Amino acid sequence: MxxxxxxxxxxxxxxxxxxxxxxxxxxxxxxxxxxxxxxxxxxxxxxxxxxxxxxxxxxxxxxxxxxxxxxxxxxxxxxxFFKIRESIVKTAYASYWMELIYLWMAEGEPQEPLYRLMLHVLEALNSGETPVEVLSILFQMRFLSLAGFRPNFDHCHACKTCLDQIRHASVFSDPAKGGIVCPSCGIPANGLLKISKGTLKQLMWTDSGGLERAARVRFTPTAVAEGLTFLESFVPFHIGKRPKSLKVLRNIRQVVNKKTNMSKGYQPP
Ligand SMILES: [Zn+2]
Missing domain, CATH: 2.40.50.140 (Nucleic acid-binding proteins)
Known part of the structure; x- marks a missing residue:
């Protein structure tokens, strides 16, 4: 044996x-x-x-x-990782990351860089030094690269115009084409998600250099919201399976955001 x-x-x-x-x-x-x-x-x-x-x-x-x-x-x-377990929000994010790995990985194939990434985000989630949303962006961006699904943000997949040369402030994500499409080529009615060029640049920063430095990328609230929406649609599309934990995560996030807005005196429209 x-x-x-x-x-x-x-x-x-x-x-x-x-x-x-x-x-x-x-x-x-x-x-x-x-x-x-x-x-x-x-x-x-x-x-x-x-x-x-x-x-x-x-x-x-x-x-x-x-x-x-x-x-x-x-x-x-x-x-x-007790501090993950003590928080319903942290547990929901960690469960989503685990399920992505579970669904994507084949049995018996070593994935050491992915193992190091997983360990890094769990340790950071447990220590609480980096916002959970930023960790989720970092994890999903790096997971896409390691799994061979790195999105192409360099240019519109249809007309090949470079991101910096696109006249509009926002473009559309197109998971089926593995990247983005400019508003001149994209049809919003197709259910493509709108994403600003600024958010795309911040997403790209999380996918380069060391993990410690990448986790310090400062995201605006808009970039966090757009980045998570984009990745939580792009990643399941490419692994070809819909994680059950994503629905739970979204529900919990909605409740927590509502409570935060109410405590700030924000009146939802
Ligand atoms: Zn185009």
Missing amino acids: ACLSTPAILLRRIEFGDYDLIVTLFTRAQGKTSAIAKSAKKSVKRFPGVLEPFSRLNVVLARGRGKGMPVLQEASLEDP
């Missing part, structure tokens, strides 16, 4: 029979890996408080000779 010891992030867990759990891990060594955690459901001593979503773990997986699922032999908790 071959054993593998690797750092991992827990992406999801489901119950399996009366005693066991099936966990899907994002392992540093082998990418997405599902494993069976025997007696994890019945015995609290087996993996005490360890197998929770987003937790950073060190795991030992054993694989038998056949093609069966690996067995989770050991799991030690490196960081539970």
Whole structure:
């Protein structure tokens, strides 16, 4: 029986029979890996408080000779990211990021740069130094690049006019063409999202240089709103699946924004 010891992030867990759990891990060594955690459901001593979503773990997986699922032999908790769990907003964002990875990744393909990105945004979300919205923009922009879906913001995909040469202040996103279309070529009635050129430049900054520096890009409130709307449509389009957690995230964000506006004395129209 071959054993593998690797750092991992827990992406999801489901119950399996009366005693066991099936966990899907994002392992540093082998990418997405599902494993069976025997007696994890019945015995609290087996993996005490360890197998929770987003937790950073060190795991030992054993694989038998056949093609069966690996067995989770050991799991030690490196960081539970408690402060993510304490906040419903942070939990909603982290759940969305986890689901994107879960839906996109194939089993058994190492994705070390993506693993480092995931760890970076979870650590930053836990520490609270960077606004959650900026982290979500940073994560999704870098995820698109690493997954091979980097959007082309350099020029209108139809007439090839460079972004700086487009006369209008805003353009339209066109996920099916992998980029943007200028107002002269785009038809707003097609459901294309409007996005300002300023927002596009800020999005591009988050996708270059080190992660620490990219997380310090200062977004205007308009750029945050436009950036999130754009990415939360562009990313699911390219992975070809609609994450269930995105609906939850949007609902929670709407409630929180409403409360914030009310406490500021803002009267919604
Ligand atoms: Zn054009």
